[in-house]
Amino acid sequence: MDIFSIVFYLFAVIIVVSAAIVVMSKNIMYSAFSLLFTFFGVAGIYVLLNADFIAVTQIMIYIGGILILIIFGVMLTSRITGVDIKSGTTGKVQIAFAGVISLVIAITLIFLFANTKWFTSELKPHQSTIEDIGKELLTNYLLAFEVASVLLLIAIIGAAFIARRKS
Amino acid sequence: MSIGLTHYLVLAAILFSLGIFGIITRKNAVLVLMGLELVLNSANINFIAFAKFGGLNIQGHVAAIFVIILAAAEVAVALAIVLNIYQNYRHVNIDEVDKLKE
Numbered sequence A: 001m002d003i004f005s006i007v008f009y010l011f012a013v014i015i016v017v018s019a020a021i022v023v024m025s026k027n028i029m030y031s032a033f034s035l036l037f038t039f040f041g042v043a044g045i046y047v048l049l050n051a052d053f054i055a056v057t058q059i060m061i062y063i064g065g066i067l068i069l070i071i072f073g074v075m076l077t078s079r080i081t082g083v084d085i086k087s088g089t090t091g092k093v094q095i096a097f098a099g100v101i102s103l104v105i106a107i108t109l110i111f112l113f114a115n116t117k118w119f120t121s122e123l124k125p126h127q128s129t130i131e132d133i134g135k136e137l138l139t140n141y142l143l144a145f146e147v148a149s150v151l152l153l154i155a156i157i158g159a160a161f162i163a164r165r166k167s
Numbered sequence B: 001m002s003i004g005l006t007h008y009l010v011l012a013a014i015l016f017s018l019g020i021f022g023i024i025t026r027k028n029a030v031l032v033l034m035g036l037e038l039v040l041n042s043a044n045i046n047f048i049a050f051a052k053f054g055g056l057n058i059q060g061h062v063a064a065i066f067v068i069i070l071a072a073a074e075v076a077v078a079l080a081i082v083l084n085i086y087q088n089y090r091h092v093n094i095d096e097v098d099k100l101k102e
Helices: A003-024 A028-048 A052-077 A092-115 A130-138 A142-163 B005-025 B029-053 B058-089
Strands: none
Touching (some): A003 A028, A003 B005, A028 A052, A028 B005, A028 B029, A052 A130, A052 B029, A092 B005, A130 A142, A130 B058, B029 B058
């Protein structure tokens, strides 16, 4: 077992365990903080996949932006002193039903992934992807890039408009 | 056995089903959003895995970037809506927010 496999399994265990804590923890703050470890683990997986720019983007946007927003959402919508900090799940029957559904999804997906003969090309030597991503974004994906920037602007305006307190 | 494409796909499948489980079982709207983030992350892992192993190359990275952009926009708007629900109902349990049904 080489060092690459060990690192992969380390990140995989971090991702799966902390994602399980996210979806099963009774305390909503624990969920929010273990989401941090999930995002870090996914960033590590990106590094193992030679995606340096995506890994940095993952840390900056997911951990630096989305996670902070979610924690703000938790703090603004939970009464910390009351019992409402508990996340509140549905009943036992629904949880069993949802468990069966997600287990079936997982088994089906894993079966499909393991048994499909994927087309695999030979691995290219690792090089920095930033220059190629920049060229792609400003040539082939220029329209999508501009639309995405307009979308982000609309999202900012919409979020500020919706969340503001009505006078 | 060295780490290949299948390992990453199986990891993404487990993450996806955990996210689905969270979306189905949680009442709190913020926790549903967290499950959604898990699902988006698993999709991203698949994109990057195929970018390395499947010859998708830089196009897979660009797709992952757009997924991240959409996730950021989605969570901003969704949390604004959640804050608005909280101001009206004093809770964010999504199964009790059913005023449109009446």
